[in-house]
Amino acid sequence: MSRSGQSHILAIGGGSFRPTRRYGFIEASPLLRYGLDLTGQDRPRLGLVATAGGDSDEWLLKMYGAFAGWDVELSHLTVFPMPNVEDPRAWMLEQDMIYVSGGSVANLMALWRLHGYDEAFEEAWRSGVVLSGQSAGALCWHVGGNTDSFGPDLRVWAEGLGFLPYSCGVHYDSDPQRRTLLQKSVAAGELPDGYAADEGVGLHYVGTEFIQAVSVQPGGYAYRVEGDGAGGVKEFRIEPRLLTP
Numbered sequence: 055m056s057r058s059g060q061s062h063i064l065a066i067g068g069g070s071f072r073p074t075r076r077y078g079f080i081e082a083s084p085l086l087r088y089g090l091d092l093t094g095q096d097r098p099r100l101g102l103v104a105t106a107g108g109d110s111d112e113w114l115l116k117m118y119g120a121f122a123g124w125d126v127e128l129s130h131l132t133v134f135p136m137p138n139v140e141d142p143r144a145w146m147l148e149q150d151m152i153y154v155s156g157g158s159v160a161n162l163m164a165l166w167r168l169h170g171y172d173e174a175f176e177e178a179w180r181s182g183v184v185l186s187g188q189s190a191g192a193l194c195w196h197v198g199g200n201t202d203s204f205g206p207d208l209r210v211w212a213e214g215l216g217f218l219p220y221s222c223g224v225h226y227d228s229d230p231q232r233r234t235l236l237q238k239s240v241a242a243g244e245l246p247d248g249y250a251a252d253e254g255v256g257l258h259y260v261g262t263e264f265i266q267a268v269s270v271q272p273g274g275y276a277y278r279v280e281g282d283g284a285g286g287v288k289e290f291r292i293e294p295r296l297l298t299p
Contacts, residue, residue, distance in 0.1 A: 067251025223250025
């Protein structure tokens with residue numbers, strides 16, 4: 055195992071970036087500082103992936119700008135109209151942390167599998183690259199969750215990479231559909247037991263073990279969601295560690 059010596063995933067429910075006083079600009083939140091600290095590097099190499107948003111040039115530029123003043127070495131990986139690097143697998147293995155943005159998780163997974171990124175991400179994770187992301191970029195590392203990839207009404211989705219053998223809930227306190235559907239899906243056995251995160255909350259896993267939740271939002275929580283074996287569900291609130299601004 056290289057870099058940090060362990061395999062880390064930081065799955066963020068929402069709030070990786072926040073607006074600044076400058077119109078149209080964003081800044082990275084302490085959630086991403088927490089992820090970068092997991093690399094153990096003084097000047098970590100941070101790879102940005104925006105597949106779920108169609109590799110939007112505008113969003114990639116905003117993410118680059120969001121780290122202004124941070125001591126990081128930034129690069130990115132795209133698939134539209136073709137991969138922007140000669141060897142995507144090598145690019146992944148060169149990073150200390152990879153951040154995957156939100157968007158359509160169904161489209162993201164279809165393209166990753168088409169290009170062989172699923173296997174490359176697993177190799178990077180097992181080699182010690184910190185994997186992180188928000189919304190679609192959080193769901194993808196799990197077995198599944200629910201998604202609006204197919205329309206405004208959420209659907210159960212269980213086509214994730216499955217590095218983490220759990221379901222995942224994102225935007226848990228801001229989208230009223232998500233909590234209800236995740237609980238229903240777990241109760242019915244459509245999804246495995248899992249974890250969920252409010253806006254501004256991240257789920258930190260070492261290997262496949264959930265270690266703790268971290269938050270930049272006072273009053274934000276994480277949750278453990280479990281089937282009760284009788285067609286129902288139990289939800290346990292997890293108090294996160296509050297990160298300093």
